[in-house]
Amino acid sequence: MTRAQTDVEQVELANTAFYEALERGDFDGVSDLWLDAADLADAATYSETPETGGPGTVREGGLPEIDLDDPADPGSTGGPEPASEGPAISCVHPGWPVLTGRGEVLRSYALIMANTEYIQFFLTDLRVCVAGDTALVTCTENILSGGPAPQDGDELGPLVGQLVVATNVFRRTPDGWKLWSHHASPVLAETGDDEDEEPSS
Amino acid sequence: MTRAQTDVEQVELANTAFYEALERGDFDGVSDLWLDAADLADAATYSETPETGGPGTVREGGLPEIDLDDPADPGSTGGPEPASEGPAISCVHPGWPVLTGRGEVLRSYALIMANTEYIQFFLTDLRVCVAGDTALVTCTENILSGGPAPQDGDELGPLVGQLVVATNVFRRTPDGWKLWSHHASPVLAETGDDEDEEPSS
Numbered sequence: 001m002t003r004a005q006t007d008v009e010q011v012e013l014a015n016t017a018f019y020e021a022l023e024r025g026d027f028d029g030v031s032d033l034w035l036d037a038a039d040l041a042d043a044a045t046y047s048e049t050p051e052t053g054g055p056g057t058v059r060e061g062g063l064p065e066i067d068l069d070d071p072a073d074p075g076s077t078g079g080p081e082p083a084s085e086g087p088a089i090s091c092v093h094p095g096w097p098v099l100t101g102r103g104e105v106l107r108s109y110a111l112i113m114a115n116t117e118y119i120q121f122f123l124t125d126l127r128v129c130v131a132g133d134t135a136l137v138t139c140t141e142n143i144l145s146g147g148p149a150p151q152d153g154d155e156l157g158p159l160v161g162q163l164v165v166a167t168n169v170f171r172r173t174p175d176g177w178k179l180w181s182h183h184a185s186p187v188l189a190e191t192g193d194d195e196d197e198e199p200s201s
Numbered sequence: 202m203t204r205a206q207t208d209v210e211q212v213e214l215a216n217t218a219f220y221e222a223l224e225r226g227d228f229d230g231v232s233d234l235w236l237d238a239a240d241l242a243d244a245a246t247y248s249e250t251p252e253t254g255g256p257g258t259v260r261e262g263g264l265p266e267i268d269l270d271d272p273a274d275p276g277s278t279g280g281p282e283p284a285s286e287g288p289a290i291s292c293v294h295p296g297w298p299v300l301t302g303r304g305e306v307l308r309s310y311a312l313i314m315a316n317t318e319y320i321q322f323f324l325t326d327l328r329v330c331v332a333g334d335t336a337l338v339t340c341t342e343n344i345l346s347g348g349p350a351p352q353d354g355d356e357l358g359p360l361v362g363q364l365v366v367a368t369n370v371f372r373r374t375p376d377g378w379k380l381w382s383h384h385a386s387p388v389l390a391e392t393g394d395d396e397d398e399e400p401s402s
Contacts, residue, residue, distance in 0.1 A: 004245035012247065043332035044205035046213065048325070088330060090339045090368065095389030098339045098366045100328060124249070127301060129289060129381075131244035131372060134335040136382055138291045138299045165299045167291065167384040169370055171332060180330075181337055183368040185386030188296030 008128050011135040011170055014177040015128070018168070019121040019141075025113045031106055035089050035171055035178045045088065047100075092183040094164050117157060119145040125165075133172040134180075140165050141184060163187045209329050212336040212371055215378040216329070219369070220322040220342075226314045232307055235290050236372055236379045246289060248301075293384040295365050318358060320346040326366075334373040335381075341366050342385060364388045 014033065021029030091105040092098050093112070099105050122142040129136045141164040147157035169181040215234065222230030292306040293299050294313070300306050323343040330337045342365040348358035370382040 008245050008247045040330070040332055043330055044209050045331075046209045046327075046329040048327040088328070090328070090337065092339075092366055092368060092384075092386060095387065096366075097388050098326065098328075098341070098368075100339065125299065126247075126249040127289070127291070127299075128247040129241070129244055130246075131241055131381070132335070133333055134370075136291065136370060138293075138301065138382075140298070165293055165297075167293060167299075167368065167370075167382055169335075169337060169368075169382075171335075180332075181339075181368055181370075183293075183384040183386065185293060185384065186296065186389075187298050188387075 004130065007130045007135070007172075011128050011130060011137060011177050012126070014170060014179075015126075015137050015139070015168055016123075018179060018182075019123060022109075023120055025116070025119075027106075027110060027113060030109050031102075033179055034102060034105065035173070035180050036102065039171060039173045039178060040088075040180075047088075089179065090181045090183075092185070094162070094184050094186045115147055117146050117148050118159070119143065135170040135172075135177060137168040137170065138166065139168075140187075205331065208331045208336070208373075212329050212331060212338060212378050213327070215371055215380075216327075216338050216340070216369060217324075219380060219383075220324060223310075224321055226317070226320075228307075228311060228314060231310050232303075234380055235303060235306065236374065236381050237303065240372060240374045240379060241289075241381075248289075290380065291382045291384075293386070295363070295385050295387045316348055318347050318349050319360070320344065336371040336373075336378060338369040338371065339367065340369075341388075 018030065018033045021033065088101040089105055090098055090100050091108065093108060096108075099108050120143070122144070123139045124142060125138070125140040127138045141162075143162040143164055144159055145162070146159045149157055163186065164184050165187055166182065166184040168179060168183075170177040171180045219231065219234045222234065289302045290306055291299055291301050292309065294309060297309075300309050321344070323345070324340045325343060326339070326341040328339045342363075344363040344365055345360055346363070347360045350358055364387065365385050366388055367383065367385040369380060369384075371378040372381045
């Protein structure tokens with residue numbers, strides 16, 4: 001087996017581990033699969049809006065904050081980050097704005113886990129491409145999820161199906177492949193019959 | 202100026218050039234900014250659904266095909282690609298499924314340009330992170346666009362505003378930084394006032 005084949009398999013395993021950790025509601029597991037500051041120590045970053053990227057803030061509205069006490073989270077310590085704050089992970093949940101840095105990203109997962117009783121991902125259309133120390137994964141996330149029961153009962157809330165596509169970028173680290181970026185978005189046009197659909201961009 | 206600073210600036214220029222080419226409806230300009238097969242010759246790829254990734258096909262419904270005669274497009278020549286078809290670019294337009302390979306991706310831009318009389322991108326929240334030969338760019342695309350006039354007149358169709366976030370992945374090549382992946386998605390929850398929003402994934 002060549003190194004290239006092994007890389008592709010390792011990336012696929014890391015991608016699977018990420019979704020399995022989400023299914024288990026395993027916050028530490030999800031956290032471990034994202035790059036930390038040390039992993040990106042040699043990277044260079046530019047941010048147009050450094051003053052709003054500090055810990056404890058969410059740059060764009062829509063996400064209630066969570067008091068997440070995670071001492072291992074470099075985003076949760078220190079004051080506002082300078083312009084050359086060091087490289088950062090980024091994450092886009094379906095319909096959400098961009099979240100940047102471990103503070104924002106991990107808080108969003110804590111929020112989602114707190115509001116999700118059940119979630120299952122059926123991954124299809126998986127593609128993995130490894131170039132050097134970076135890997136690009138695209139897949140379709142066929143999601144079945146349920147929130148808390150409406151009346152504090154023991155039962156699940158109604159199950160909802162979602163069709164989402166994701167682009168996941170991984171970096172090679174001494175501890176294996178870790179997520180640098182996750183971008184997931186809803187698939188809104190599916191039929192294939194409607195030639196009048198004209199999404200832009 | 203350090204090499205790292207130069208890299209970040211070069212990536213930002215490539216990112217700007219991409220959106221300016223889209224604004225001009227410059228198909229060749231957009232095409233030149235995407236990686237081609239030679240750029241990713243050393244990469245390793247795995248595809249779960251190789252039989253549907255061949256040229257001239259769109260794996261998932263929703264996109265009418267365009268007869269795009271582009272001899273420089275490696276995706277437009279030859280038969281169905283084998284499982285180890287070589288690495289590929291990928292692209293997700295807002296609300297669309299994943300498009301893979303230069304054939305699918307460039308056809309989608311030809312389709313969009315054919316249906317767009319006017320488009321302008323106001324980029325905000327730009328972040329650039331360079332690690333080795335890969336760069337990750339996130340930005341908000343504030344889009345103003347218009348389709349063809351409804352009655353074949355000289356005027357534009359109605360202008361539409363869209364709030365979209367994008368994750369763009371670039372690779373370093375001898376000809377500069379080129380796009381490996383573009384993932385754009387609509388921002389659906391903006392108000393920041395509604396604590397009942399519970400996006401999943």
